[in-house]
Amino acid sequence: MPNWFRRATKSAPQANAAPRADGGTADERARDGLQHHQAGRLREAEAAYADALRLDPQNIDALHFSGVIAYQEGRHEEAHRLISQALSRNPANPPAHNNLGNVWMKQRRLAEATASFERAIALQPDYLDAHLNLASAWIAQDRPEQAIPCYRSALRLLPGSYRLRLDLAQAFATLGRPGEAIESCLDAIRIDPESPEGHSNLGHFLREAGRLDEAAASCQRALALSPDFGPGLSNLGDVLKDKGQLQEAVACYRRAIALHPNVAGVRYNLGVALSDADRPEEAVACFRDALAIEPEFAEARWALAMAQLPAVCESDADPERHRQAFARELEGLEGWFAGARLTLGAKAVGTHQPFYLAYQEYSNRPLLERYGGLCVRIMAEWSRRQGLAAPSSERRRAPQGRAGPCGSRLAAFPKPFGVERDRQRLVSEAGPDPFRSRGIPPRIRPRRGNRFRPLARCPLRRGSARAVPVGAGDRR
Structure with a gap:
């Protein structure tokens, strides 16, 4: 029997196991289920766990591993209920805490997942899978600095x-x-x-x-x-x-x-x-193709709007046409980065900018103000989530004694905000x-x-x- 099976069964000792009519017990049916589960026979495993729970509704292994099957099949609410019920019977069960953390990850409840993995490690410091899952949880929260010690701990176990x-x-x-x-x-x-x-x-x-x-x-x-x-x-x-x-x-x-x-x-x-x-037309087609494959691709949506402004216009009529196209895309961008998508914007801001507007004869201040306002709104949300002072679109007076060129006062703007690190999202379930x-x-x-x-x-x-x-x- 593999070590993880031995840990799982030892972590959940059963008292007063109910006997079956043929002389078997709930524990024996749970062990039968574990053997099927290990071999990948999920239907047989689920049936064996169900038999164990009919004999003993509080059988810890049957509850725990029935929850694991539910997790594997995407029934996350059921998985959460079953594994939590097993933990209520035996809180000192590292594999159950680890698997509950996996369920939390699928439910996008990353703080709870982190706590579950940390609890598993506290109970069993050499638990390799829990160290790896904890690293994944920190990465999912854009905290790679916290993931590094987890990887190092895992390397000590698997050098x-x-x-x-x-x-x-x-x-x-x-x-x-x-x-x-x-x-x-x-x-x-x-x-x-x-x-x-x-x-x-x-x-x-x-x-x-x-x-x-x-x-x-x-x-x-x-x-x-x-x-x-x-x-x-x-x-x-x-x-x-x-x-x-x-x-x-x-x-x-x-x-x-x-x-x-x-x-x-x-x-x-x-x-x-x-x-x-x-080659802006071809670039726009590529950005649209990327969004068709991954609709929540924030950088591609941002680039699609900025690509409306070519570096060189071929005729006198083109600048106005491109400005109008950019205005339409900017309006769409303002609507796209709303609600839950607002949190995706920080990694897109700054990747592409309406640089070429500055070289046109038109007054593009209204367009640039709208663009700047969108950037400030996105970065203010990012700053709030990071616990930082939010950027402001209002002009500020310069502090006394700070002079600019020719004696003019320099405006005291907030320190610039960098683009948020490229987030790795949870792996899609769309396929390999x-x-x-x-x-x-x-x-x-x-x-x-x-x-x-x-x-x-x-x-x-x-x-x-x-x-x-x-x-x-x-x-x-």
């Missing part, structure tokens, strides 16, 4: 893990610490030097550190190991775009899209490259995604484009809950 080192590298990258991300990624490559994923991720981190030639070499090494490795093609496209080789970047993105047409992030990156190449499974790290600084939401999942990704009795998974 030869290639995957854990990639996850740790991604957490460092999200914090804007590319040097440490590079070192962790190199550690992973030393464990598995033939992994295209590791070389591709290293290329991304090197690019974020400004080492573009080395980044290109790492991405090319990934593609030498696996020529059709889509994330490596997308990362190489990012490097080439940063080097100004836009045609080559576009070719990489198109090849990645041909291999994986349903990845919104690659279409977005292609749109950014086309926009940089002053080769980019999610291979783990491309996210962009880590507010840079135009290079959006990696669907590509930003290392295999230990947000939402990849490690639940008993599914097992600890295959780790290298």
